[in-house]
Amino acid sequence: MSKPTVPMYDNYIGGRWMRAASGNTSENRNPANSDEVIGNFPDSSADDALAAIAAARSAYDSWRLVPAPKRAEILFKVAQIITERKEQFARDMTREMGKVLDETRGDVQEAIDMTYFLAAEGRRMYGQTTPSELPDKWAMSMRQSMGVCSIITPWNFPMAIPSWKIIPALVCGNTVVFKPSELTPLSALNFVRVLEEAGVPPGVVNMVTGGPIIGELFTTHRDISVVSFTGSTAVGRLVNQNAAPHFKKVHLEMGGKNCIMIMEDANLDLALEGCLWGGFGTSGQRCTAASRVIVHERVHDKFVEQFVARAKALRVGDGLDAGSQVGPSISEKQLAKVMSYVEIGQNENARVACGGHRLTDGNYARGHFHEPTIFADVTPEMRIAKEEIFGPVVSVLKCTSLDDAIEIGNNVDYGLSASLYTQDINRAFRAMREMYTGIFYVNAPTIGAEVHLPFGGTKATGNGHREAGTAALDVFSEWKSIYVDFSGKLQRAQIDNNPVALTP
Numbered sequence: 283m284s285k286p287t288v289p290m291y292d293n294y295i296g297g298r299w300m301r302a303a304s305g306n307t308s309e310n311r312n313p314a315n316s317d318e319v320i321g322n323f324p325d326s327s328a329d330d331a332l333a334a335i336a337a338a339r340s341a342y343d344s345w346r347l348v349p350a351p352k353r354a355e356i357l358f359k360v361a362q363i364i365t366e367r368k369e370q371f372a373r374d375m376t377r378e379m380g381k382v383l384d385e386t387r388g389d390v391q392e393a394i395d396m397t398y399f400l401a402a403e404g405r406r407m408y409g410q411t412t413p414s415e416l417p418d419k420w421a422m423s424m425r426q427s428m429g430v431c432s433i434i435t436p437w438n439f440p441m442a443i444p445s446w447k448i449i450p451a452l453v454c455g456n457t458v459v460f461k462p463s464e465l466t467p468l469s470a471l472n473f474v475r476v477l478e479e480a481g482v483p484p485g486v487v488n489m490v491t492g493g494p495i496i497g498e499l500f501t502t503h504r505d506i507s508v509v510s511f512t513g514s515t516a517v518g519r520l521v522n523q524n525a526a527p528h529f530k531k532v533h534l535e536m537g538g539k540n541c542i543m544i545m546e547d548a549n550l551d552l553a554l555e556g557c558l559w560g561g562f563g564t565s566g567q568r569c570t571a572a573s574r575v576i577v578h579e580r581v582h583d584k585f586v587e588q589f590v591a592r593a594k595a596l597r598v599g600d601g602l603d604a605g606s607q608v609g610p611s612i613s614e615k616q617l618a619k620v621m622s623y624v625e626i627g628q629n630e631n632a633r634v635a636c637g638g639h640r641l642t643d644g645n646y647a648r649g650h651f652h653e654p655t656i657f658a659d660v661t662p663e664m665r666i667a668k669e670e671i672f673g674p675v676v677s678v679l680k681c682t683s684l685d686d687a688i689e690i691g692n693n694v695d696y697g698l699s700a701s702l703y704t705q706d707i708n709r710a711f712r713a714m715r716e717m718y719t720g721i722f723y724v725n726a727p728t729i730g731a732e733v734h735l736p737f738g739g740t741k742a743t744g745n746g747h748r749e750a751g752t753a754a755l756d757v758f759s760e761w762k763s764i765y766v767d768f769s770g771k772l773q774r775a776q777i778d779n780n781p782v783a784l785t786p
């Protein structure tokens with residue numbers, strides 16, 4: 283039987299699909315079966331990145347003047363087309379990223395939801411009108427576009443996260459250069475093809491696949507005004523440093539070490555479901571993953587016993603198989619990181635309550651599979667309780683009270699998401715106030731944010747910006763305050779309307 287030919291994919295620059303100038307390509311392989319090559323993608327160099335920036339720069343002049351409701355009409359069409367192709371896009375995504383089909387359908391759905399939500403801002407994007415302190419004077423504010431935005435995205439949400447950034451950038455009137463993760467270029471390309479088909483004009487969105495050289499130019503070039511990055515804290519720091527000399531606006535969305543806190547009065551079955559989904563969903567490869575579970579001592583042992591039994595029963599496998607609940611790690615490198623943390627945990631004297639090994643038998647042999655792993659007897663100072671692992675590894679810690687749980691929960695470098703299981707409304711509201719995170723859940727796990735509220739975190743998770751919701755507009759636009767004086771004379775604010783007080 284002859285081998286199927288491997289498709290060749292292109293960059294998208296100035297409205298044209300083209301090879302990398304050097305002709306170099308790199309392979310995209312299925313993490314569930316590394317024998318399967320999904321496609322060859324451009325391994326681009328500086329020339330390609332510069333061409334993309336130039337195309338975006340020149341398209342900006344006209345795109346910014348297209349009325350926002352008209353820009354939005356194109357974006358509504360984007361959402362419609364993705365909806366029609368949801369199943370195909372989800373399958374492509376499972377093949378290149380590994381997460382199970384239900385989850386890739388969710389990823390595509392998140393792109394649809396975000397696109398509809400933010401396209402609708404084309405008819406809102408409200409500013410303020412406010413009385414002036416002076417007579418016959420008008421005062422208002424409006425958002426203005428900023429220029430070329432660099433969009434640098436990770437592999438764990440290969441279509442959703444690009445949509446979170448590209449759609450608000452476009453609705454605000456900016457143009458885009460887009461560097462998707464080298465590990466998931468097909469989902470990025472599917473998204474960009476839809477943008478093209480829906481009528482986004484040439485040069486308004488440009489996609490270049492490749493490695494760090496692209497990222498470097500996209501964060502340093504003088505024609506870039508905004509950088510929006512999701513990825514590791516280490517790379518985020520570099521992005522920030524690269525962008526600083528030109529005072530680019532930088533939006534960073536980085537790591538997490540999220541916790542689920544379980545009180546002694548919690549519905550334990552519900553909490554268990556939440557921990558399984560939050561900890562092992564997406565094989566733990568979410569910024570929002572519940573990689574710490576902090577359990578009240580009164581229910582701790584019972585919880586651990588049941589959590590372990592349920593984790594052992596999870597079916598690990600190829601995400602395209604209907605029975606699979608947990609897919610592979612994205613790459614051999616990521617799997618090696620997971621395995622190294624399992625070793626670190628053991629050396630720190632945490633107890634492997636289940637899992638702890640790579641899976642290698644039979645169908646697992648060609649993929650990057652790892653057993654769902656639970657560490658018990660974890661204490662807050664251990665590295666497995668503090669560092670982001672981004673794999674199917676959950677650390678269980680014991681607490682003596684809600685205050686103790688909050689203390690442990692907050693005592694990490696990150697601040698993305700946290701959750702509390704309790705039946706006590708007073709405790710729920712206390713934790714809601716006390717957890718210093720960007721997202722908080724009551725009686726639900728740490729994952730599963732919806733598109734219409736701000737998404738992001740505190741401390742080393744971010745740099746104060748938020749994506750999603752209308753907060754996304756703040757990343758991709760700048761305020762302009764406007765005063766119109768129709769009095770026909772010079773009026774001096776703060777002075778003419780505050781005459782010197784007469785002394786008695």
Ligand code: UN1
Pocket residue numbers: 392438439567568569570571728729730731732
């Ligand atoms: C991420 O892990 O980077 O809240 C994004 C969630 C998803 C998005 C996760 N809606 O888990």
